[in-house]
Amino acid sequence: xxxxxxxxxxxxxxxxxxxxxxxxxxxxxxxxxxxxxxxxxxxxxxxxxxxxxxxxxxxxxxxxxxxxxxxxxxxxxxxxxxxxxxxxxxxxxxxxxxxxxxxxxxxxxxxxxxxxxxxxxxxxxxxxxxxxxxxxxxxxxxxxxxxxxxxxxxxxxxxxxxxxxxxxxxxxxxxxxxxxxxxxxxxxxxxxxx
Numbered sequence: 001x002x003x004x005x006x007x008x009x010x011x012x013x014x015x016x017x018x019x020x021x022x023x024x025x026x027x028x029x030x031x032x033x034x035x036x037x038x039x040x041x042x043x044x045x046x047x048x049x050x051x052x053x054x055x056x057x058x059x060x061x062x063x064x065x066x067x068x069x070x071x072x073x074x075x076x077x078x079x080x081x082x083x084x085x086x087x088x089x090x091x092x093x094x095x096x097x098x099x100x101x102x103x104x105x106x107x108x109x110x111x112x113x114x115x116x117x118x119x120x121x122x123x124x125x126x127x128x129x130x131x132x133x134x135x136x137x138x139x140x141x142x143x144x145x146x147x148x149x150x151x152x153x154x155x156x157x158x159x160x161x162x163x164x165x166x167x168x169x170x171x172x173x174x175x176x177x178x179x180x181x182x183x184x185x186x187x188x189x190x191x192x193x194x
Contacts, residue, residue: 004052006174007061007186009112010044011105013132017079017164018043021096022091024082024159025134028152034141035094035149042183045098045132047169048112048124060119061171062187069110069169069189075104077161079132082156084149091137091146094153098130099161105130108169167191 013021050061057158078099085093102107108135109128117123137149171186 004054005058005186006051006176007058008049008172008174009047009061009065010045010170010172011077011166012044012168012170012185014164015043017162021079021132021134024156028148029190032135032145032149034138034145035135036138036180038136039180042181043132043134044170044172044183045130048116050121058171058181058186059119060121061116061186064115065112065169065171065187065189067190068108068115072104072108072111072191074165074167074191075102075108076163076165077105077130078161080161082134082153083131084153090139091141093133093150094127094135094138094149095131096134098132100130105166106162108166112169 018040021043025037028035050057052059078101079096080095080099083095083097084091085095098105106128113123139148168191169189170191173184173186175182175184
């Protein structure tokens with residue numbers, strides 16, 4: 001059996017941004033029973049998910065990402081609200097939306113996909129939808145909980161955007177545990193200053 005690691009590339013968020021998101025979630029967190037909130041230490045935005053990856057493919061990812069970041073400068077993003085993602089009428093996830101007004105994240109994503117494809121990885125078929133998963137909604141959510149979530153997400157629209165600077169891309173390992181996923185940083189790829 002081949003040893004594998006469950007890997008993904010992410011944009012890690014600065015501590016102040018994670019704290020801001022946690023503070024916003026705290027308002028509704030304690031009362032929503034059927035909502036599983038992402039722990040603060042796990043809050044990130046995913047650039048590419050690989051899944052179970054053998055060691056030799058991990059090395060290809062690392063070598064490729066060195067090439068990717070060699071031509072990408074740090075850039076700014078902002079969190080600009082909350083969206084409830086639904087399957088039919090049922091809420092499934094709660095996302096913080098990420099704005100990429102200069103298109104730098106899309107360019108980074110495109111370069112990452114292109115160079116990884118040259119290394120033998122499949123391209124993501126869905127278009128990039130920059131977001132941060134804040135919570136997953138369990139089956140059987142009560143109507144009052146659903147209403148509370150919707151009211152809370154609408155209230156987030158009136159809050160000021162939360163800007164942050166992207167200075168690196170992180171290769172993360174995800175281990176699935178009974179209490180949820182546990183993430184570990186495998187490697188950081190620093191974006192290049194001019």
